[in-house]
Amino acid sequence: MNRQVPADISGQERPIRVFGRMMKKGLLAHAYLLVGASGAGKDALAFSLTKLLLCEKPHFGEDLPSPCGSCAGCLKFDHQTHPDLVILKPQGAMIKLDQVRDLQRALSFSPLDSQRRVCLILEAQKINLPAANALLKTLEEPPGGNHLILTATSVKTLLPTIVSRCQVIHCEGLSVSALMERVIEERLCSSDSAQFLACFSEGSISKAKDLLEQDVLSVREDLLNFLKSKREKALLMLFVLSKRISNKRESILLAVQVIRTFLRDLMMLKGLRRKDSKEQKEPSVQILFNPDYENELQAISHRFSSQDLAEHCRWLDKMEWLLDRNISREFLAESVLIFWIRKRR
Numbered sequence: 544m545n546r547q548v549p550a551d552i553s554g555q556e557r558p559i560r561v562f563g564r565m566m567k568k569g570l571l572a573h574a575y576l577l578v579g580a581s582g583a584g585k586d587a588l589a590f591s592l593t594k595l596l597l598c599e600k601p602h603f604g605e606d607l608p609s610p611c612g613s614c615a616g617c618l619k620f621d622h623q624t625h626p627d628l629v630i631l632k633p634q635g636a637m638i639k640l641d642q643v644r645d646l647q648r649a650l651s652f653s654p655l656d657s658q659r660r661v662c663l664i665l666e667a668q669k670i671n672l673p674a675a676n677a678l679l680k681t682l683e684e685p686p687g688g689n690h691l692i693l694t695a696t697s698v699k700t701l702l703p704t705i706v707s708r709c710q711v712i713h714c715e716g717l718s719v720s721a722l723m724e725r726v727i728e729e730r731l732c733s734s735d736s737a738q739f740l741a742c743f744s745e746g747s748i749s750k751a752k753d754l755l756e757q758d759v760l761s762v763r764e765d766l767l768n769f770l771k772s773k774r775e776k777a778l779l780m781l782f783v784l785s786k787r788i789s790n791k792r793e794s795i796l797l798a799v800q801v802i803r804t805f806l807r808d809l810m811m812l813k814g815l816r817r818k819d820s821k822e823q824k825e826p827s828v829q830i831l832f833n834p835d836y837e838n839e840l841q842a843i844s845h846r847f848s849s850q851d852l853a854e855h856c857r858w859l860d861k862m863e864w865l866l867d868r869n870i871s872r873e874f875l876a877e878s879v880l881i882f883w884i885r886k887r888r
């Protein structure tokens with residue numbers, strides 16, 4: 544199986560079942576728009592539906608509809624050589640007008656090999672305005688035998704005229720508890736860290752695996768150690784840690800996201816403490832991103848006011864924005880971390 548095609552469709556069974564029913568009845572829409580947060584499994588779903596469409600003998604049994612896996616269509620799909628599969632994705636930062644024009648030319652010919660052609664438009668939220676306007680007509684009435692499948696992070700990121708021409712499918716991924724079960728079942732990490740990994744992976748087991756490859760658990764541990772250390776030691780740690788997290792653009796983004804989970808948990812713990820003092824109840828760890836670090840976070844929560852924590856969230860927004868503006872990554876990483884030292888009481 545090629546690595547470009549995400550195969551894990553856990554959590555997407557319902558849309559696949561509905562799509563299969565429509566396909567069997569010959570009632571498919573011209574265009575589908577799959578929306579969901581990054582990592583919710585949109586690409587895996589898009590490729591699964593594509594393979595189903597290109598299969599010559601799909602199974603529509605009691606269970607999930609599935610491609611046969613052995614016909615010429617399935618084999619060409621697996622080897623990425625299917626002539627009736629067109630994939631459009633951003634070139635650089637955007638999907639541009641020329642790309643849409645090329646697509647329109649390709650769609651004007653009949654499918655070469657099978658009854659249908661599938662055009663996948665990935666990360667459609669990155670389509671620029673001229674390209675989006677050009678795409679409208681194709682979406683409304685693609686030439687016969689063509690199916691379009693778009694993916695985007697949210698309907699709000701697209702022109703309403705694009706959304707209204709597509710059948711929208713929401714990809715929600717697995718629930719946190721179902722994902723936790725998978726993480727523990729597949730022994731991806733210790734059961735202590737499973738809740739953090741499941742919350743952080745937004746319903747996607749493949750995102751959980753990617754995060755582990757990026758060493759997310761040790762980044763989290765380093766950041767927590769930095770957070771709870773005394774001021775002098777934190778200053779010494781600052782430069783080593785900022786070097787580590789500024790290695791790549793992705794590593795700063797990962798660190799920023801991890802810090803956001805700490806900020807959120809600190810806010811929750813502060814809120815719970817206030818509520819508990821009135822109601823005399825034990826705080827529930829179920830609502831934390833980092834329940835395995837509850838004691839450590841509880842111990843440092845007095846160092847920051849709620850306003851400081853909110854201010855830090857805004858600061859992180861600014862850092863993310865600056866990351867795309869040609870500013871030294873190491874400087875940005877230091878700026879992200881120094882906030883903890885500057886603001887602590």
Ligand SMILES: [Zn+2]
Nearest residue numbers: 598611614617
């Ligand atoms: Zn097949």
